[in-house]
Amino acid sequence: MKENGQTGAGHGAAGIAARRTATAIPAVVYRPTPGRPPGLEVLDPLELAARAAERGRPLTDPGRPAFHLIVAVREGRLECSVDFTTYVLRPGDWLWVWPGQVLQFPHGPGKCGATVLVFPTGFPSAATDALIRDAEYIPYRLVTPDPARQTALLGLLDALVEEHAGLGDLTLEAYIETLRDLLSVILIRLVHLADPRRRTRTGGGKPFDLFRRAVEDGFGRTHRVEDYAAELGYSPRTLTRATRAALGCGAKRYIDDRVLLEAKRLLIHTSLAPAAISERIGFAYPTVFSAFFRQHTGMTPTGFRRLTRA
Template sequence: MKKNGHTGGITAVPFVPTAGALPGAEVIDFPRLLDRAGRRGVDVTRPVRLGFHELITVREGELRCSVDFTAYTLRPGGWLWVWPEQIVQYEAGHTDCDGRLVVFSAGFPGAATDRLIRDAEYGAGRLITPPDAVQAPLTATLDALEAEYGGVLGLPLEARAETMRNLLSVILIRLAHLANQGRPEPSGHGTFQKFRQAVEEGFTRTHSVHAFAAQLGYSERTLTRATRAATGYGAKRHIDDRVLLEAKRLLAHTGLTSGAVGARVGFTHATAFHAFFRHRMGMTPTEFRRLLHQVHLP
């Protein structure tokens, strides 16, 4: 990882492998993460926007962090999966925590695994605690992944990369299954996936279901039906939820004025943004920011 700049005051951290390491994925412990981040000018006790996946588990001790306004305490047996573009922040003082992190770029696991895990994004930032029968093989697979990353088994570079890809896929598919247990894949699922990706790429330009429907070649009714089947609510709310999340991130972690935040998330007029935010949050953007400061947002 390296510091790449700021997105409205939020440090953006892309995936950049350590010199001489395998491209695409790394396995490190938390003390080494802190050391590396410090040498590269990244303060992980401040909010950072990740450009990669971060999978965290703890063997001893505990690790406290926040992911997009939710605080987590990670203890042995738990797994936290942070997805790209989420904002993560660690509490200070965890140098004695015995934990491991797998950081990997979005394309590393491969297309087949990506199709199987994409629903886990609904659980992004959520703590997953596997049952004992699943935890033991997951830990063993992570041990094997760490050994391959360290090159202790003597495979050639290309073979190591492929072995790591397959071992990581086993972990991700199992965690995705746990995160989505009890939620069957609905009809129209592919339609919703396309819509969700389009919203992710275009919510700062338009908040219109009609515009996304025209872009994707669907009717508004089709998008709404597919979104409701996947999430339990309609297409317009899905767009507005994404807009609101980004607005909250910027209000919490930058010094931008509320008008500038509104412009960043696609509102032409500050009054329209204020009305939207008040309707969704029950308070103005300024009141939201003041409340966060009062409760000492980490």
């Protein structure tokens, strides 16, 4: 159910003007519902739109959530863009958006019947986090389970919705743990449905986990595997083996992919000049950035921006 599409700012003159004057992709922080314990929000698309409007950041504008967002569509149709892919969600589809991705609903919430789960990275248990961690790098997020698995997943989701509404029936500790456990089963099942190879993948372990975090923090300063190896106390070869075990590619490829992703995000969603983007993502000279971008995409940064905004 994945359809290729353009990712951009909201439709209409206001959305186009905002896109052209932006110098950064707005971050959307996690804010729990007042009066409820933090950790998990259960919403529908209209409630999600209302919260976005309260913050002055409508769903039709691109934003970078600092939390996980899962959409399970039950009826109707919902269109959204995640980074550079447009998804048209229909009944039976589940979409998982990870923190830091650029999310946009070009037509708002529409008339879709869906359950939306919002939770920060720290809410799932450490054991669940270890099981789902590498899923952040699966290149697709849309899952359409077969009928039997769909029935099981919707049963879990219904139980989660019911327990979430039952605040007060349990002690606060038991209530949070119940939500955490039900969510964990859903997350683990979605990961394995999205990437069945994980059943046999060994993963990169602690070296890769530390490496990916270091790259996330440092790709704007350095693109050298040797620099991250020195920072973390591993050899470049160890980081390359760990990255290959987790993702099937080497450490240098992983760094380059992360840099390229950020370059595309900034070219599409901001008005920053390519020279400014070059500096922001760690290139000493714009010409080096242009050569890097052309090598990986076959286009110049300016040509890519022109094409995606056509």
